[in-house]
Amino acid sequence: MSKVLFLSIPSHGHMNPTLGLAAELVRQGETITFFSAEEFRTAIEEIGAEFKCYKEDLNLFQKKSSGGLVAAFLQPEKFITDLLEQIQDIKFDYIVYSAAYPYANAIAQILKVPAVSSFAVFATLQELLPKHNLTEAPLPKSKGPMGMSPEVINQFKQVRQSLIEKYQIEIAEDMFKLLFNKGDLNIIYTSEYFIPNLKNYDDSYIFIGPPIYNKKYTVEFPFEELEGKKVIYISMGTIFSNYSAELNQLFFKSFKDFDGVVVMAAYQVDLSAYEIPANFIIRDYVPQLEILKYTTVAITHSGMNSIGDLLYNKIPFVAIPLGADQFYLANRAQELGATIVLDIHNLNAGILKDAVKEVLTNPDYLNNINKISDSFIQAGGYEKAADEIFKLKKEKGI
Numbered sequence: 001m002s003k004v005l006f007l008s009i010p011s012h013g014h015m016n017p018t019l020g021l022a023a024e025l026v027r028q029g030e031t032i033t034f035f036s037a038e039e040f041r042t043a044i045e046e047i048g049a050e051f052k053c054y055k056e057d058l059n060l061f062q063k064k065s066s067g068g069l070v071a072a073f074l075q076p077e078k079f080i081t082d083l084l085e086q087i088q089d090i091k092f093d094y095i096v097y098s099a100a101y102p103y104a105n106a107i108a109q110i111l112k113v114p115a116v117s118s119f120a121v122f123a124t125l126q127e128l129l130p131k132h133n134l135t136e137a138p139l140p141k142s143k144g145p146m147g148m149s150p151e152v153i154n155q156f157k158q159v160r161q162s163l164i165e166k167y168q169i170e171i172a173e174d175m176f177k178l179l180f181n182k183g184d185l186n187i188i189y190t191s192e193y194f195i196p197n198l199k200n201y202d203d204s205y206i207f208i209g210p211p212i213y214n215k216k217y218t219v220e221f222p223f224e225e226l227e228g229k230k231v232i233y234i235s236m237g238t239i240f241s242n243y244s245a246e247l248n249q250l251f252f253k254s255f256k257d258f259d260g261v262v263v264m265a266a267y268q269v270d271l272s273a274y275e276i277p278a279n280f281i282i283r284d285y286v287p288q289l290e291i292l293k294y295t296t297v298a299i300t301h302s303g304m305n306s307i308g309d310l311l312y313n314k315i316p317f318v319a320i321p322l323g324a325d326q327f328y329l330a331n332r333a334q335e336l337g338a339t340i341v342l343d344i345h346n347l348n349a350g351i352l353k354d355a356v357k358e359v360l361t362n363p364d365y366l367n368n369i370n371k372i373s374d375s376f377i378q379a380g381g382y383e384k385a386a387d388e389i390f391k392l393k394k395e396k397g398i
Helices: 011-029 038-046 068-074 081-086 104-111 126-129 150-167 176-178 245-255 288-292 306-311 326-335 349-361 365-378 381-395
Strands: 003-007 029-036 050-053 093-100 116-121 183-189 205-207 230-236 259-266 282-284 295-300 317-320
Touching: 003 011, 003 104, 003 288, 003 317, 011 093, 011 116, 011 150, 011 306, 011 365, 011 381, 029 038, 038 050, 050 068, 068 116, 068 150, 081 104, 081 150, 093 381, 104 150, 150 176, 183 365, 183 381, 245 259, 259 317, 282 288, 288 306, 295 349, 306 317, 306 326, 317 326, 317 349
Parallel strands: 003 029, 003 093, 029 050, 093 116, 116 183, 183 205, 230 259, 230 295, 259 282, 295 317
Antiparallel strands: none
């Protein structure tokens, strides 16, 4: 079988889809070397892949990440040089990468191997940027897309030319395409039914449904406290979970008298300043797919993994998008009649509780969720992805 190089942005939103894909390929006999951060070592090794650690913090989307997007665009050595040094004695047959891994396509060209891209965001650059869906507010006129200054854009032109000359490769002139790296095969974790505009996707894209697989959870959770009770599940993701103290307080105020249990994921949130209601169970990380087996209704930021899990498992939910692609995803679910989207800047306990009641009591929401869920199931999942990868191998003579 083949040796495969996996590269992923080390955040849960990008890792979860690629871990499931890697697990399926390992199951079918592929040998995988998987680069990520130390945080994901155990999860990678548990699926039977070899773990290799990035030497720098490459999580572009965490505020604590050094340099962020500017460093990603202007310091390609962080994403190329160290990696090439660590794999210099290994010959790979093909590469699988997060579409948002900067210079991923450049690495595929340097290695001269076919590429498979994993899109944790299903929308294309053309769909997102014109609507400012990668930001939380319209950008100042002095800034370019995603807030980049003209100086940064000009510096990128020099960096790009230097890489082209050094490695004899092609790199797109538009720097933002570095976050939407296409491959020979491109995997989208939704269904064609959920896509609003299929004309933006050529024949290299396949739609496999949400990244559902048998995750191994090592976190302990008191599931016995959920048995036989109504459960509200609140998750605002791992990047935006610390969005504001006001939002967390709103959740506590809205549901302190809820006749059931509220499970709340609060990733790296300092809870010491809060008076937490007795009916709340709050954890830094929760086993989401297991929690959904008990969930009556959910409140979500509408990241791709979360919204996919909720729709697939037919859970009524209210969407409160906070940033990135979440507005795009939440609004699409609302267009299909599957949810209510709330504005974080115009939100109070009454609005939130009314929305939760509406999605629970109006059967239209669940009926529309069922349609989306059925389309997800029919999309084929990771087995379809693996089949398409093996077809690509055959076409490339691997």
